Amino acid sequence: MDEHEFLAERFEAHRDQLRSVAYRMLGSLAEADDAVQEAWLRLARSDTAEVANLGGWLTTVVSRVCLDMLRSRKARREEPLDTHVPDPLVASPDPDPAQQAVLADSVGLALLVVLETLTPAERLAFVLHDMFGVPFHEIAPIVGRTPATATQLASRARRRVRGAALPDADLPAQRKVIDAFMVAARAGDFEALVAVLDPDVVLRADFGAAGPSRLTHGPAAVAEHAFRFSGGGALVRPVLINGAAGLLATLAGRPVALFSPIIRGGRMVEINIVADSDRLARLDLPELG
Template identity: 50%
Template sequence: MSDSGAAGPVAEAFQGQRERLHAVAYRMLGSHADAQDVVQEAWLRLSRQDAAAIGNLAGWLTTVVGRISLDVLRSRQARPEASYDDRLPELEGTAGGAAPEDDVALADSVGLALLVVLESLGPSERLAFVLHDLFGVPFDEIGQILGRSADAAKMLASRARRKVRASERPAASGREHREVVQAFLAAARLGDFEGLLRVLDPDVRLTVDTPGGLVVTLGATEVASSARMAAGAATRGGWVLVDGLPAVASWREDGSPLSVMSFTVVAGRVARISVVVDPVKLAAMNLPASG
């Protein structure tokens, strides 16, 4: 049963929580599709409950979404062939002509950079950190989800917080992000190998999401050697917003999207480039029909 056609106060209350629940699940799973599935499952579970007996609906739904998300994370961990380390956090694009200038317009509470850092956390650590630090859920409630004490949940969140701080260098502001990306694209167009090396982090990671799977290139020298791809995309495409930051999209002659390149900029250099060329995933992004 889909909640889209449901009516009544319970459905209305659920709809009021939907956006927040999706945000919780997305921060846990890094996938909008998986987050939608989790939220739908939460609705199905709510529809089988006596809603009048639920004292705190928001808390109850957060707990349910947390438990379902935790099960998904543990399932991923148990299946090495579907390891989360080999997945890309899903990109969500919005149309745009010139890239916005203001940091405020580009701000996102948790962007792609932090999602990448969260991949290094175990399921329990990730749940404790996301629910407490990002959504303010008390440790006693987190402990109930994990089947542990509040103190144990607090320790998990603290451990996760240390890992995040150790792994996460300050992300670029919106203006700096755009300037660094433009410098990368300009060097790529000119075939300026030294210029590319100056703007690339030595440990840069290029990931191309293709219909056949992910293709990963590591290191500034290797990525710089592949930079003609970026030059071609910039020539045929235009700016869009991906997860709140400027990215470059290109289109085919018939107006359908060909590729989207998003960038993570840290300390003035490109630390990660994510390219999506898989038509299925491109179709799921909110991109305009032409550049």
């Protein structure tokens, strides 16, 4: 094995961890892969003979790349943040061992939505420290701040993240609520539909460039949107989205929407819908059949 092959083998041992960091930092699977690839290119160009902790070195490199990408994205972003839904991780309702491993390492879509509202530095400090245990004295030089300021960045992010809706852990209970929602929507039963919605429910529908994307508040308005989602002749099937119960809608064998509700106490408190055809085409979705 030559030196390049040896280096590639060492890099591959860290790839999954690096992708996890990048996905949480960016909320985009394609951009996460780009960040990991850039880390490999930088590794291949670097002299790492004196690097004692390659995993830590690579995490720092990926973090710097992600920070630059977040800052560039913030400068050019045109679509409103409140209607953007990050890329979901989608699996069949009964995932195989490989899918289970990925889902076990995933974070909820609602948390990723909140992370989108943070500044790039806040997001990096929170993700690295709170999710991956990187100490603040190592985070500080990445964001160009002191360790004390890096601590404050993570603390501000933590206060925002506390507002993220976390689903009940019981998957069968989640599916029961989703089934009741769909039955009511298809039957046009407004009262039954409202009964499974939290009084403060929020629906976020991201249509991407096809727009307009929507942010809808309250059971009545969300129920009206649900009637539209359940119509149109689409085939709707259960899936797991970032480890929680959700739905994949297809039309003529092509994905048209992912429906990801956050369910607490038997009611939907948040609904995130990805209906961006370009992004759906790029996602690794279960076999459509």
